[in-house]
Amino acid sequence: MTLQVLQIAHDHPAYTRGGTEILAHDLTGALNAAGGVRARFLAATTALQRPDDAPGSLGMQEDDHLLRTGRYDRFSMLRQDGTDWIAALDRLLGAFCPDVVHLHGLDRIGAEVLAVIRRLAPSARIVMTLHDYQILCPNDGLMLTVPDGARCRLPGQDQCRACYPAMSSAAHLLRKAHLTALLSLVDRFIAPSRFLADRFVEWGLCADRITVLPNQVRQVAQPDRAPRARPDRFAFFGTVAPHKGILPLLSAARLAGDRLTLDLHGGLGHAEDGFRRAFADALAAAPQASHPGPYDRADLPGLMARADWLVMPSIWWENAPLVLLEARAAGLPVICSGIGGMAELVEHGVTGIHVPPGDPRALAETMRAAAADRNGQARMAAAQRARHDDTAYRGFVDAHLDLYRNLSGKISA
CATH class of the missing domain: 3.40.50.2000 (Glycogen Phosphorylase B;)
Structure with missing residues (x-):
């Protein structure tokens, strides 16, 4: 019984070399090589990357799907580019029929995608890897105070208003409320570090919903490094x-x-x-x-x-x-x-x-x-x-497969 997995990221490695999109894209390829799995990759793109694509449309980058996005509100993490993208996503979900939809963050895709996926693919399980702190922190997820740049350990209504006084207390409160409501639709969260998992638990996520799974990278050929007398x-x-x-x-x-x-x-x-x-x-x-x-x-x-x-x-x-x-x-x-x-x-x-x-x-x-x-x-x-070594990355992929199969009920033979 083939397991169908849709991976979604906020960008494509062909356009941006960030760690999140590289890791998600590599994971898609590794899943397809695992046997008994069919995985697809969907990435958001912008007008700078795909100027000829209409907002809300689906395009292709080789075998990957691209969802053209438009205006996006970084504070609320909600899209402001209409609803055409919902019909495009509906076509993809209907054609692919995923057992699991794995999101690698919500930036640019928009937090409301969780409600859309739940409505359009009600039988699919939703997994989200928490690669950053954007959900917690309106300052691009940096958890640094504005303007002095001090590290913030626990964002909250009062702390965030100190950084963004132009936004009312109610706006900061509503931001957390609507994100909390949408995150309730996620079946399982993955945190690559214990530190990040703890920050989300302090913010309000239940610890029982988070699996700490450290990231790994694929084994690649490495040039020989000659020993040097002075490592400078x-x-x-x-x-x-x-x-x-x-x-x-x-x-x-x-x-x-x-x-x-x-x-x-x-x-x-x-x-x-x-x-x-x-x-x-x-x-x-x-x-x-x-x-x-x-x-x-x-x-x-x-x-x-x-x-x-x-x-x-x-x-x-x-x-x-x-x-x-x-x-x-x-x-x-x-x-x-x-x-x-x-x-x-x-x-x-x-x-x-x-x-x-x-x-x-x-x-x-x-x-x-x-x-x-x-x-x-x-x-x-x-x-x-x-x-x-190569076994570390295989273990990383296998851990995802175990999680997907346990959530979807599609246990391998």
Whole structure:
């Protein structure tokens, strides 16, 4: 009995290289290779990506479905582009008849999609992976206060109004009420980190509805990394943005001296002009650092092979950054902020080193010591490699299959 699974993400890897859409797309392919499963992938797209598609229409990207979205209210997480998309989704659900619909977040797709799926496919079970905090936090899910950027552990009506005073208390209250009501339609939540799961429980989700399932990445061929006498090459991979701790990282590189190098791989995306200027100034003041710019995922193993350490000094509560899993696959030790999901993925002193977030001096001292610790780098690199193999990803896929089959009642023979 074939299990039918529809995966839905807020973007497609062909257009955006974010971790959520990559993981969801990879999972779709792995499910189709598992046997006894038929999986399809549906991603939201915008006018910038698909200008010729009408809002609400369905298109294709090779074998994947694309749902063209229009205006979207980020505060309420509701769509404001009409209802044509409902008919398009109805056609897809009617043709595919999924046993399970697995959503990877609600951004751009719109929170009301939960009610639409429940009405159009009443027998399908709904699973949602909580990849981020957008449901909890109107500030793009960053859980950082506005405008000072302090970390917020538990968003709430009063805390959120302090960040967004133009919105009334009633608006913040109603936001949580309507999201809570829509989330009640989800049969099972998946959290890639215990830290994120705890934040959602504190917010109001029942702990019994959440399965903590750490993310994994597919095994890919890795270039050989020749041992080096001095492991002084540091690299950052990801979006160059304030919440990624880029400015403290550049300050740390400058303070650490000229006996190390730092390569910043990634684009600035939609960064504001003020940050772009600050980044350019900080980069110019740190001759040890370079900014090669955006990279293709296919090039990532080769880029990581040139580095001795990956640095991820994020100042926000990261959940389960894909790049940390890719570093594990590459056998690349990590220096990261010891908070949130980063602290769960990187074991201090074993697979990497934790540093205080937003502290350039502490980070500089750690980088100087790491650059001189050949034995420590080799030991942590070996520990990283030991924690990643093809069985880890197969276990990740099998755990999803077990969850799908238990929910749908389609137990494999």
